[in-house]
Amino acid sequence: MLVTGSEILVPARNGKYGVPSFNTNNLEITQAIIHTAEKLRSPVLVQISEGARKYAGTEDLTNLVADLARRASVPVAIHLDHGSSYESCLSAIKAGFTSIMIDASHHQLAENILETRRVVEAAHAMGITVEAELGRLGGIEEHIEVDEKDAFLTDPDEAVQFVEETGVDYLAIAIGTSHGAYKGKGRPFIDHARIAKIGAMLSIPLVAHGSSGVPPEIVQRFRDSGGEIGEAFGIADDDLAQACQHGIAKVNVDTDLRLAFTVGVREVLQKNPKEFDPRKILGPARDLMAQLIEHKMKVLGSAGKA
Numbered sequence: 284m285l286v287t288g289s290e291i292l293v294p295a296r297n298g299k300y301g302v303p304s305f306n307t308n309n310l311e312i313t314q315a316i317i318h319t320a321e322k323l324r325s326p327v328l329v330q331i332s333e334g335a336r337k338y339a340g341t342e343d344l345t346n347l348v349a350d351l352a353r354r355a356s357v358p359v360a361i362h363l364d365h366g367s368s369y370e371s372c373l374s375a376i377k378a379g380f381t382s383i384m385i386d387a388s389h390h391q392l393a394e395n396i397l398e399t400r401r402v403v404e405a406a407h408a409m410g411i412t413v414e415a416e417l418g419r420l421g422g423i424e425e426h427i428e429v430d431e432k433d434a435f436l437t438d439p440d441e442a443v444q445f446v447e448e449t450g451v452d453y454l455a456i457a458i459g460t461s462h463g464a465y466k467g468k469g470r471p472f473i474d475h476a477r478i479a480k481i482g483a484m485l486s487i488p489l490v491a492h493g494s495s496g497v498p499p500e501i502v503q504r505f506r507d508s509g510g511e512i513g514e515a516f517g518i519a520d521d522d523l524a525q526a527c528q529h530g531i532a533k534v535n536v537d538t539d540l541r542l543a544f545t546v547g548v549r550e551v552l553q554k555n556p557k558e559f560d561p562r563k564i565l566g567p568a569r570d571l572m573a574q575l576i577e578h579k580m581k582v583l584g585s586a587g588k589a
């Protein structure tokens with residue numbers, strides 16, 4: 284069933300589990316996400332970025348996801364990932380999204396508040412729930428001084444002010460994760476004390492971006508099938524499970540499915556150079572994505588919650 288983001292995330296926050304929000308661009312990724320959610324009885328968010336809207340067409344992709352979501356036996360929300368403007372958020376709502384993110388985190392606090400509040404007012408009038416971001420994600424190098432490092436991570440007092448003044452429904456916080464396959468030189472540092480502090484001060488669901496696990500065995504299969512990739516690192520399963528105990532309720536994952544998709548395609552083409560049936564090429568990719576999705580739902584604790 285198609286629901287808003289809050290309908291999935293408020294129970295998750297209260298029940299101390301996380302729900303994955305996976306990026307999609309096409310049919311196979313969307314099916315892997317929604318069919319696995321049904322298999323595991325897990326709620327799920329399917330997120331679409333502005334890049335995905337450009338690639339697949341907002342209407343084409345939204346209608347595809349919405350149709351699968353409506354027919355699903357578990358709650359599914361269609362979420363706008365990193366909406367860059369009021370206009371982008373409004374057009375997403377018009378297209379059928381049930382959850383949107385306005386990302387004005389690169390602005391100063393006052394401007395981030397103004398922009399977010401404007402989107403929240405419009406979205407709430409249409410019954411849609413909203414995510415915003417405070418703090419700045421990025422790889423954190425060990426040589427960075429504490430003060431400088433802190434400047435990028437979300438300040439707990441500012442987070443409280445931000446939520447009070449914007450009325451936002453769920454908040455993305457910077458806690459040490461970062462986007463992409465290269466999250467650090469070794470296991471990334473996750474600031475659990477900061478998560479616990481913000482989680483104690485705010486009762487709304489918190490969001491962790493950049494939460495792919497970048498599993499070593501998938502990275503190895505990528506290399507073994509002819510792919511080139513450097514020293515890739517992701518967020519450890521136990522870090523995510525711990526974060527969900529302290530307030531993280533939405534966990535964003537894109538890179539893991541990109542890697543799984545590409546490994547699936549590469550392995551088929553490497554093993555069967557004569558193959559040119561798209562179903563035989565994309566089917567195994569869909570299966571491999573489903574395996575990673577299943578793992579994430581178990582780690583976060585969303586499996587069995589729908």
Ligand code: 13P
Pocket residue numbers: 306364365461462463464491492493494495496535536537538539
């Ligand atoms: P990953 O790059 O870790 O998958 O994070 C994706 C993300 O946060 C999208 O908003």
